Amino acid sequence: MNTKSPSFTQQLHAAWASQGSMLCVGFDPDPKRIPASLAGKPEPIFEFCKAIADATADLVCAFKPQIAYFASQGAETQLKKLISHLKTQYPYIPVILDAKRGDIGSTAEHYAMEAFERYGADAVTVNPYMGFDSIEPYLRYSQKGVIVLCRTSNPGGSDLQFLKNSSTGEPLYLEVAKLAASKWNASGQLGLVVGATFPEEIAKVRNLVGDMPLLIPGIGAQGGDIAATVKAGSIAQKLGTGMIINSSRAILYASSGEDFAQAARKVAQTTRDALNAAAK
Numbered sequence: 001m002n003t004k005s006p007s008f009t010q011q012l013h014a015a016w017a018s019q020g021s022m023l024c025v026g027f028d029p030d031p032k033r034i035p036a037s038l039a040g041k042p043e044p045i046f047e048f049c050k051a052i053a054d055a056t057a058d059l060v061c062a063f064k065p066q067i068a069y070f071a072s073q074g075a076e077t078q079l080k081k082l083i084s085h086l087k088t089q090y091p092y093i094p095v096i097l098d099a100k101r102g103d104i105g106s107t108a109e110h111y112a113m114e115a116f117e118r119y120g121a122d123a124v125t126v127n128p129y130m131g132f133d134s135i136e137p138y139l140r141y142s143q144k145g146v147i148v149l150c151r152t153s154n155p156g157g158s159d160l161q162f163l164k165n166s167s168t169g170e171p172l173y174l175e176v177a178k179l180a181a182s183k184w185n186a187s188g189q190l191g192l193v194v195g196a197t198f199p200e201e202i203a204k205v206r207n208l209v210g211d212m213p214l215l216i217p218g219i220g221a222q223g224g225d226i227a228a229t230v231k232a233g234s235i236a237q238k239l240g241t242g243m244i245i246n247s248s249r250a251i252l253y254a255s256s257g258e259d260f261a262q263a264a265r266k267v268a269q270t271t272r273d274a275l276n277a278a279a280k
């Protein structure tokens with residue numbers, strides 16, 4: 001009997017199929033933007049994120065808390081409580097901790113423990129620019145997802161990610177994609193971050209990495225084009241899979257009033273529907 005819990009990619013494939021969605025709701029809880037109706041609660045960050053999670057859980061394939069928003073407020077306990085709530089109430093929805101860690105192996109071991117043991121995340125984002133030994137400690141958790149930054153959504157991403165390898169002539173982000181697909185993915189649990197703000201590059205990455213999951217931030221507040229993103233990241237014959245398309249602020253802050261969770265749901269629903277329409 002196989003008693004192992006499902007791996008990150010198994011969870012993801014099940015969520016794409018059962019939820020019928022490629023939308024990921026991101027939790028970037030900015031204290032300045034949390035609705036006044038939650039002020040005075042002992043754990044406003046947790047309450048805010050929980051309300052949004054509960055209002056959108058049937059619309060998503062993943063949730064993505066961004067650790068900086070919790071750590072900057074000393075709200076690690078609220079992050080832990082949020083992930084625990086998500087894993088208890090929605091065990092079929094993978095939780096990706098967006099931490100973008102990158103450090104030497106001995107330190108990376110502790111970052112991996114933080115993500116997978118302290119917080120119980122199903123996957124974590126990592127920065128690959130210190131090389132394979134900085135990623136390897138995460139891969140020891142053979143069921144957990146490791147999502148490697150490749151072509152980020154920010155304008156400054158081009159500063160380094162477009163530098164050409166002097167022997168192959170390939171830009172650095174494509175070298176990362178190639179390494180991820182050919183050498184680093186022994187666990188089969190790797191994914192790549194590619195920004196929705198650069199659909200042409202999403203297509204180039206997809207072309208190199210087969211059906212590896214792509215975490216795609218940059219629709220919504222960053223203005224990435226939904227139709228172009230979905231077209232670029234789709235896998236032939238497997239439409240509606242392969243992408244975890246994140247929106248954080250556009251959903252979280254759809255309303256600053258007491259109706260914030262219902263407003264978030266409306267935006268999440270419209271976004272999920274637009275993603276699905278583009279995948280047809």
Ligand SMILES: O=c1ccn([C@@H]2O[C@H](COP(=O)(O)O)[C@@H](O)[C@H]2O)c(=O)[nH]1
Nearest residue numbers: 066152153154217220221222247248249
């Ligand atoms: O290239 C990247 C990698 C990560 N992010 C993160 O995604 C969300 C985007 O938030 P929006 O409010 O939808 O713009 C945020 O947590 C970033 O840290 C990214 O934007 N780009």
